[in-house]
Amino acid sequence: MRAERREETAAALRERLRSADAEIEVPDGLWERVRAPRDDIRVAPVPRARRRPVPLVLIAVATVAVTLVVCGTWWLVSPASGPAPGKSAAPADPNGGAVTLRVYNVEKPCQELRTLECSLRVAENPYTLYADPGNAAGRVWHGDRLTATCVVTDGRLVTDEKGISSPRWYRVEKAQDEGGRERFEGWLPGVRTRNTTEVPTCSAAERPARNGS
Template sequence: MRAEREETARVLRERLRSADAEIEVPDGLWERVRATRGDVTAGTDVPAPRRPGPLVLIAVAAAAVAVVVSGTWWLVSPASGPAPGESTAPPADSGGGAVTLRVYNVEKPCRELRTLECSLRIARNPYTLYADPDNAAGRVWHGDRLTADCVVTDGRLVTDEKGISSTRWYRVEKAEGGDGGRLRGWLPGVRTRNTTEVPVCPADERPDRSGEKGS
């Protein structure tokens, strides 16, 4: 997204430079402006009605250019931070191809609660029924940061509470507890809002698919 903003800013800058080069002051403009100072209605102090002159039009054009420049600055300035669920730069110890994901819960009342009812499951196998009690590797909550190193695109279809469905599953892990333990498992794609490419898991690293035919 940053690359798209930079490209848009570059195009706008080129158009602004082109527009600036084409603006020329009409011959005799300043003389006409000075002449209008004494042009008033006879017997009154009220100037006669007049169409906007070239000076007014130039001022309006300059204001429009200032607005566009301000918009360009907004496009190229760095964002204050990622939105909930948006991927971020990988941490220093995550490995070269890893991506940091943030867990996303579509149920707003649960986003501030770390209760069992508001937890989301990390599965052991993306090809096994997600609700299977034996397919639970651990729990996470909205906003948790997980390190994803690869993804499968043909896993179980999972549909969230808003009707969004996906067969993408991310192989993730995160630190758990203070003893150096790690939670490892698979996060359904509907439980994040990733915007960064994650490499597809090699065939020899994918879990067993024997449980994928269950209902």
């Protein structure tokens, strides 16, 4: 029953559509106007999408971020800069901080001679007149090696043969040499060496008494 009603309804709709189509009138020349090409209608070209330039600020920020990440990674994986536990940073100085000095005689003729006239005095007291005959602890020659333990910077001013002056005096030791000369201790004027190594300043206990003259 329902199928018959649907069929009747469909037939009625088709009939109405035919009647409406028959009543529609097409204006004269419509199809000709539609088919004819028109010069005033042009299709505009579709513009290509342009890539917007990346601002320099963003590039700089990105570069810094990458650098920080790389540096942070290196810091995490790199070994510690300090020495390993239980190990010292450097071996101990076998001389206990002493420095080896070479005696320097500015008089070239005496640099090859080991005569009394070419010897240089090592004093007993840096605060006593260097030329005083009693202020002598030993003799050295150009090129001799001495062990310096400390230095005073307020000793007697000494001037060498070239006019160079200095109040620096090194507390030195001289071991017995091959010539049989005995070991001695004393003070070498700074102008009698060309030291380039730092030497610690003498403590109060290492300084001799000031007896002047």
